Amino acid sequence: MEDMPKKQIPAVEGLFTMPPEEPHLKGSKCNACGDYFFPRVDSCRNPHCSKDKPVEEVLLSRKGKLYSFTVNHYPPPIFHKPDPFVPYSLGLIELPEGIRVTSIIGEEYNQDNLKVGMEMEMIIDKLYEDKDGNEVISWRFLPVSS
């Protein structure tokens, strides 16, 4: 019997493009003030904006700069990781649009190979496998040089 191909399910609907599309976060841009938002919004949230123009859906840059990071050494609550737990890094990526977004960086990265300000690039990757063997996927940013 052949193995069923694994299905890829987004961890949260509507936050990012699905493979095989190029990986991008889905945000919004205000056509009046030009500000960007992530996740998407129905109307502009800039209090200084006249709000007389609609917001449009946009794909956000998939490259940004590492604002800061940490390495989690304890398994956080309700986080899906294989047993035994392996420390992993996560951080904040500052996109050219001005948004800072949280991202897992990964088990193979830590204070020895990460530096504030370095260039990062987004991929879509498996977050965990659900009980039916489907891949639940989400975004990760990795150093560009790697």
Add this chain to the structure above:
Amino acid sequence: MQEIAILGVGRHQWGKFPEKSFADLAEEACLKALEDANIDRKEIEFVSGGVDPYGGTGGMALGLLAGNTISSRLGLTLPATSCYNGCATGGWALKTAQAYISAGFCDMALVFGSSSPPKGFFAPTGKDNEFDPSDFDFQRFRLFGSTNVSGFAQGALRRMQLYGLTDDDLAEIKVRASKYAQYNPYARYRKVYTKEEVLQSPIVSYPLHLYEVCATSDGAAAAVVCSLEKAKQYTTKPVIISAIGIGYTDYNDPGYTRGGFASNAKPAVQGREFENTVEYRAGKAAYEEAGIGPEDLSFAEVYDLTSSMKLDWLEFLQICDEGEPESMFRSGEIELGGRLPIGPSGGVAATGEAIPAQALYFVAEVADQLMGRAEGRQVEGAKVGLCVNSGAGGNAQAIIMKR
């Protein structure tokens, strides 16, 4: 808003008290505050309580109805209210009383906050919100395992890479705090730590070690407050609350440690990065309301949820400029006996945090300092004290008190 007077304060000890409910803790703190104020409790006209989301066991949700719950316990029949604003809860309970007094609705009020949270990381509770993308607080745990400590650690890491904060500094901050805590009867941790002990404690989220991060604690604090006019009946020299400055979320606040997983566009649009925070705006509002500046302070108690946050506050409160707290700490200027003692109680590092009670814990501590009864940790000649808090959801307060 009017200045108000503090007639008395009371605190339950901080720690873990599994045999006591939030209401038991609150009752003890309130009775101590009433005794300290030396008034007949019938003179209280209004009760303003901080909600304990962990208090009570459903049904009537006694923790949510904290004001009413404690009024009943004390046999008070009067208007009572309850509020919740994360770590700023106790301060907001106080602000509510200040507003009530300023508006002339009452002359004297009892204010309290109490909490008995579960152990360990704060985590989402209740129903499974797995498929609700708008529940950012839930999704930050699920998508990234981003705990509160992960957020604090990123602040510390940035200080390290930008301003030269070291592992050694982070440990030394805890060591010095523990030296004050040994004299603080309300502290949960009164042991004096060595730098080696701190550095050998496990890393929770790099670069923060377990002993550089505050625990979740049980605790309760209360204060009896009244109008300045009313205070004249009881004392010639009351402790006065000059200002309760409110900081609130701004569009430009990066706010990344406060739940959620993405900031609005254009964080730090203008000025220095820290000027876009709720903590900075709280301090600024308080200085303006009190008509003083950081140079007028005798001491301050800050919300040091981690060793690194203690340094952040020096920037938020304009005590020094961006990137300067590290050298200021190393010089000893902010120690007891130094130019401006910061955290002579040992801070949250010494108590752990009892969320809705913590802001009032510091109000009580500052009151004790101004009354010259902070034994073992007394700031000599303390005249003006500042205490701050910083709450989830974009709440922060800076409270200036004088005597």
